[in-house]
Structures are given as C-alpha cells and as structure tokens.
Amino acid sequence: xxxxxxxxxxxxxxxxxxxxxxxxxxxxxxxxxxxxxxxxxxxxxxxxxxxxxxxxxxxxxxxxxxxxxxxxxxxxxxxxxxxxxxxxxxxxxxxxxxxxxxxxxxxxxxxxxxxxxxxxxxxxxxxxxxxxxxxxxxxxxxxxxxxxxxxxxxxxxxxxxxxxxxxxxxxxxxxxxxxxxxxxxxxxxxxxxxxxxxxxxxxxxxxxxxxxxxxxxxxxxxxxxxxxxxxxxxxxxxxxxxxxxxxxxxxxxxxxxxxxxxxxxxxxxxxxxxxxxxxxxxxxxxxxxxxxxxxxxx
Ligand code: G1P
Numbered sequence: 001x002x003x004x005x006x007x008x009x010x011x012x013x014x015x016x017x018x019x020x021x022x023x024x025x026x027x028x029x030x031x032x033x034x035x036x037x038x039x040x041x042x043x044x045x046x047x048x049x050x051x052x053x054x055x056x057x058x059x060x061x062x063x064x065x066x067x068x069x070x071x072x073x074x075x076x077x078x079x080x081x082x083x084x085x086x087x088x089x090x091x092x093x094x095x096x097x098x099x100x101x102x103x104x105x106x107x108x109x110x111x112x113x114x115x116x117x118x119x120x121x122x123x124x125x126x127x128x129x130x131x132x133x134x135x136x137x138x139x140x141x142x143x144x145x146x147x148x149x150x151x152x153x154x155x156x157x158x159x160x161x162x163x164x165x166x167x168x169x170x171x172x173x174x175x176x177x178x179x180x181x182x183x184x185x186x187x188x189x190x191x192x193x194x195x196x197x198x199x200x201x202x203x204x205x206x207x208x209x210x211x212x213x214x215x216x217x218x219x220x221x222x223x224x225x226x227x228x229x230x231x232x233x234x235x236x237x238x239x240x241x242x243x244x245x246x247x248x249x250x251x252x253x254x255x256x257x258x259x260x261x262x263x264x265x266x267x268x269x270x271x272x273x274x275x276x277x278x279x280x281x282x283x284x285x286x287x288x289x290x291x292x293x294x295x296x297x298x
Pocket of ligand 1: 112132135171173174192193205207232233
C-alpha cells in the first residue's frame with residue numbers, strides 16, 4: 001500500500017517583483033482573482049485532493065497570509081449580528097483546523113529547491129505535495145486530485161505537465177519522455193529552464209508535484225543550478241531510474257493560468273469572472289463591447 005499524500009508545501013517566499021508596486025505591502029498570494037486570493041485557489045485544490053496539513057514557506061512581509069488563515073473574531077461577530085450567514089459560510093473556507101497549518105521562514109532566497117528543503121523536518125518519511133500558487137488551474141477534477149489518482153498507479157515522483165510553445169522552454173522545467181502512456185508519461189531526464197535550441201521537448205513542468213521524501217535527501221546535497229539557484233527540478237531528476245520509484249509527468253485535464261505574469265493574471269480574472277453566474281452576463285457584454293470597439297478602431 002502506498003502511503004497517502006496528506007501534506008503539502010506551498011512555497012510563497014517570493015517577492016513578487018513583477019507586481020510592484022502592489023506587492024510592496026500585499027503578498028502576491030493575497031492578490032485576488034474575482035474575490036478570492038490566489039492562495040485560496042491552491043488551498044481548495046489541495047483539500048479536494050485529500051491534503052490535511054498545509055506548510056507555507058514564507059519570508060519577511062508575508063504576515064497577511066497568516067492572518068488570512070486565522071479566525072477574525074470581530075468580523076465574524078459583526079456578520080453574525082447582521083445575520084449575514086452566507087458570508088460567514090464563505091469565511092469558513094479560509095479557516096484551518098488548529099495545528100493543520102505551519103509557517104516556515106526561508107531566510108534567504110536561494111531558489112525553489114531550497115524553499116522546499118526548508119520544510120524537510122515537517123515532512124519526515126512520507127510522500128508530499130508541492131503546490132505553486134502562481135499556477136492556477138481551472139479543472140472539473142482539480143489537478144492535484146488527478147495527480148493523486150495517477151500516482152496511486154505509478155508511485156515514485158509525479159509532476160504536472162503541459163505542452164508550452166517551444167520558444168517558452170526557458171521559463172520552465174522541461175521533460176524528456178522515455179515512455180508516453182497517453183496522459184501519464186515516464187521521464188528519462190528533466191532540465192530546468194533550457195534554451196529553446198537545447199530543450200529535449202516542449203513538455204513543461206507546471207507547479208504541482210507529488211514527491212518522495214528522498215527528494216528532500218537529494219536537496220541536502222544539492223548544488224546551485226540554473227540561474228544560480230537550488231532547483232527542485234534537479235533534485236527530482238536524481239530520482240529518475242530508481243527502483244520502486246522513477247519520475248512521471250501527468251498531462252492534466254484543465255486550463256492553467258500563469259498568475260505570476262500580469263497577462264496570465266488578467267486572463268484568469270476574466271475566465272473566473274465568466275465562470276461565475278452572477279457576473280457572467282455583465283462581463284461578457286462588456287468584453288463584446290471592448291472587442292467591437294477595438295475592431296472598429298483598426
Ligand atoms: C518553477 C519551477 C519550474 C516550473 C515552473 C512552473 O519555476 O522551477 O521548473 O516549470 O515553476 O510554473 P518559476 O516559475 O518559479 O521560475
């Protein structure tokens with residue numbers, strides 16, 4: 001029996017410089033898509049996949065994140081007094097059971113691999129998930145849940161995978177496929193942010209991982225890689241070809257938004273807005289008008 005995946009690491013220590021000045025005082029993960037912060041989408045996806053313990057790797061200036069997951073007694077009292085039950089219910093999804101959430105500081109920005117390694121003592125000897133809240137994935141079956149189901153068949157390590165335009169490989173971890181089984185692929189090598197002419201394929205790692213604890217041991221001895229940072233991709237690559245292990249990619253079903261970029265963030269806002277019954281008609285009408293005006297102006 002494979003051990004169940006019940007812990008997830010959320011690396012949220014990044015400074016979010018692409019969104020300055022907004023991120024001067026607001027953590028990027030608290031920026032909202034419609035009415036929910038980015039991090040809430042990741043938490044909901046994790047819960048749907050059976051995650052029970054949530055480990056945030058943070059940095060200076062991320063206090064708003066801790067408050068977000070805490071109770072807000074004054075606000076709750078006000079809402080109760082006014083009989084705003086629906087809003088009270090909405091707030092519930094932001095609360096965590098006591099002890100279910102932990103915050104670890106990454107004291108120096110040494111890379112994604114280092115951020116994950118900072119949480120090693122809370123993982124111990126069990127498989128765990130890593131979720132990058134910048135990657136927001138809209139899907140009927142939440143992406144991490146799809147991965148947990150696939151992982152139950154494969155074991156080893158599993159990364160979410162998606163084809164990207166060949167000229168974009170230098171923004172991603174890129175997979176070299178040994179065996180293509182349709183949605184699941186077995187990996188023979190993986191490389192962090194290769195230039196287009198050096199990339200083994202255009203199949204990219206998206207920010208969802210299920211990893212074995214041996215990846216953490218690999219990180220113990222990891223030297224810096226691409227961009228001078230300690231790379232998670234390199235630590236996962238060391239698991240390739242191991243007995244009872246190996247590394248797999250899952251071409252998930254769903255639409256991924258790169259909310260680490262302004263354009264991706266705006267697209268996600270529109271898409272999630274259109275998905276909401278109460279906003280759909282107004283927003284769609286507005287978008288039609290904008291497109292029509294744009295065409296008329298050309
Ligand atoms: C990280 C990973 C990269 C992965 C990407 C997915 O890069 O290092 O392998 O493809 O997330 O979003 P970052 O976007 O943090 O530079």
